[in-house]
Amino acid sequence: MDIPGRNATLTIVMSIAIHNLKGTVAAFVVLVTFSTSCFAQQADLRDEDALLQQLAQSTPEQAMALDRQLQALWAQSGSASADLLLERGREALENGDVDAALDHLTALTDHAPEFAEGWHVRASAFFGIERFGMAAADLEHALTLNPNHYEAIYGLGLIFEVIGEPQKAYDAYSRALAIHPHHEEVTNAVNRLKPQVEGAAL
Numbered sequence: 001m002d003i004p005g006r007n008a009t010l011t012i013v014m015s016i017a018i019h020n021l022k023g024t025v026a027a028f029v030v031l032v033t034f035s036t037s038c039f040a041q042q043a044d045l046r047d048e049d050a051l052l053q054q055l056a057q058s059t060p061e062q063a064m065a066l067d068r069q070l071q072a073l074w075a076q077s078g079s080a081s082a083d084l085l086l087e088r089g090r091e092a093l094e095n096g097d098v099d100a101a102l103d104h105l106t107a108l109t110d111h112a113p114e115f116a117e118g119w120h121v122r123a124s125a126f127f128g129i130e131r132f133g134m135a136a137a138d139l140e141h142a143l144t145l146n147p148n149h150y151e152a153i154y155g156l157g158l159i160f161e162v163i164g165e166p167q168k169a170y171d172a173y174s175r176a177l178a179i180h181p182h183h184e185e186v187t188n189a190v191n192r193l194k195p196q197v198e199g200a201a202l
Contacts, residue, residue: 048073052148055180063182074117074149082112089121093128101125109138116145120152132159150176154186161193170197 048070055066077083085108092101105122112118123138136159142152157172170193176186 048148052179056178058182060182063180067180067183071151074120074146077112077115077117079112079115082108082115082118085111086115086118086121089118089125093121093125098125098129114145116142116149116152119145120149120155123152123155127155127159132163135159148179150179150183150186153179154183154189157186157189161189166193166196167200169193 051066051070051073055063055070058066075083075086077086085104089101089104089108092098092104102122102125105118105125108115108118109122119138119142123135123142126132126135126138136156139152139155139159142149143156146152153172153176157169157176160166160169160172170190173186173189173193177183177190180186
């Protein structure tokens with residue numbers, strides 16, 4: 001399922017008006033519901049460690065294909081019923097039906113609590129309705145299951161930035177960028193916060 005807006009720039013600056021924050025929330029929901037088929041690559045498509053190693057050493061062009069492979073790999077639960085709940089949750093989010101999305105995704109996390117992507121996508125639903133505490137809890141759960149999930153780390157960074165914790169946000173973004181050095185939105189976020197964080201340290 002290809003969802004437009006994957007590369008939309010997510011800008012959250014704490015001094016901007018709330019309508020700009022709303023736009024960022026919507027963009028984040030689109031971002032985390034993105035999934036696609038994977039492309040052939042030298043690494044085994046199911047070898048996450050090999051894909052991550054290649055990602056860390058990749059060119060920007062190579063990183064795009066590797067990112068797609070990792071997203072596709074992380075979306076595989078190994079259970080047809082769990083995959084169906086994930087698909088329905090994503091479709092509901094894409095259609096703006098957050099209540100339905102939460103129903104499907106809560107059923108998914110209940111049915112497959114060890115499936116990190118279920119927690120990650122449910123976090124996007126909570127983020128979309130500005131329930132940042134619940135979104136952060138789901139992202140932390142996802143990261144307990146998959147510490148390399150750079151999209152979940154990025155989501156935590158967004159939450160820290162929204163609630164006015166720029167240093168924590170910057171640290172999260174930097175952690176995500178260490179895993180995926182060509183992630184456009186994370187790079188923009190690091191560049192956005194760097195002057196603020198460095199200025200506070202002086």
